[in-house]
Amino acid sequence: MVASTSVDWSDPVAPTAGILYPGHSAEDDYPELEAAFGDGTRLAVVHTEMREDAHRVDALLEVGGREVLAEGVRRLPPVEAVIWACTSGSFVFGYDGAAEQVAKLRAVAGVPASSTSFAFLRAAEHLGVRRVAVAATYPADVAGLFAEFLRAGGVRVLRCASRGIVTAAEVGTLTDEQVCEFAAANDHESAEAVLLPDTALHTVGVLEELERRLGKPVLTANQVSAWEVLRLAGDGRSRDGFGTLFRSSHGG
Template sequence: MMQTKLRLGLVFPGGGCEADFYRFERDTGEAVRVYFAQARYGAVEGADHHPDALRETARVDWIVQAAHRLSQVPLDAVVWACTSGSFINGRRFAEEQARGIAAATGVPATSTSLAFAAAAHALSARKVSLLATYPQDTVAFFTSFLAEYGITVENSRSLGFDSGWISSGFDGDALLRAAEQAMAPGTQALLIPDTALPTLGVIDALEKRLGLPVLSANAVTLWHGMRTGGQVVPVSGLGTLLADFAEMPAA
């Protein structure tokens, strides 16, 4: 077992995909440790992927309240591990959100949406395809967010799930089929948002089938969390990003 090098605090709404993060921790030989805190989240008639619900989920005070529960751990970085709760109000808000979390906790911070932008740029992926669990009106907010970073969505597919709990039960075989249907010719990566969606176990298979990098919410969350914490530990078997992009300067 390797000595722990990096401690990441992951603040997330709901749950359902913790196994992805524990798998990553195991595959690093515990060189990276992850610590969870659950934040409050909004819902409109039980739908937490509704834009109005997400604007509540995005509240910095709720996120900080959860992050403070990790105060007994000497963290290297905190990640707001929620894609939709970080893109819903656009780029400026997402960046202010991360700064607010860092200021309140005294720990460098980022979010899953900021991680998507950073990862796409790291891979020089400016034209992408998108497979999103969210309803179409929520997908439009992510497309606009990416455009603010110069990333164009050439094609998107919405699975129409109105809750992260539905996403957490979507199996790998169905994900492989849906990913193929989301692809557009000439794109440089496939993006799969939603940290509730299990992806780390199928990223390698997806990349082999599609012939290009796949950036999932959980992969970019871990990668950018490590960068924000100052050191990226490479891990094979979990996709191109986590295996091959460890030597970039810290964000």
């Protein structure tokens, strides 16, 4: 699993965290979280270049390219940490390539950095989750690459379902009910959590409903991205209303 970082949570402050988000689809999940926190925490979203909206390996490698992310960093306000809020644009490089991507992002930003793919691993580790089901909106080949990434990080994937959607734009139009139905239909009885890996998917407003229906933790891309970047920024406070992950305190 991913090594944890030692942070002193005894005196939390309201940080400003940088969100590098490709294109436009479900980026409004972040201001929704920011407003719901209501404590001065800022999730500063910068849209990075996405020349082609396609969940296809060649297009995703370009979306997550070094210069694309570096240009996004240059447009961020001063932040305590930054995250590349794109799951497919990180795991598509493979585990080692995604780690190199984060290392380069950290070097450019000069602050702690991560990506959504590693946020999933850290969230699973934090919750003690080792067996998962994946409900991915991606085409099957891309969903399979996410499963491979998770396995490389020490997580056992019991089920990996694909909805077969090619564009982020289409993913962003799925309704709350469609999201809940898709997650519930692709659970596995032995999975300790269900993962929804696409940051193009609106999930912040249905996190509690997802967990109520499934009866277990549900980890979604925008949720784990916000949690991870706040953790890196030194904010480990537990927060109600955003699923088991946010309710669980980092301290203690």
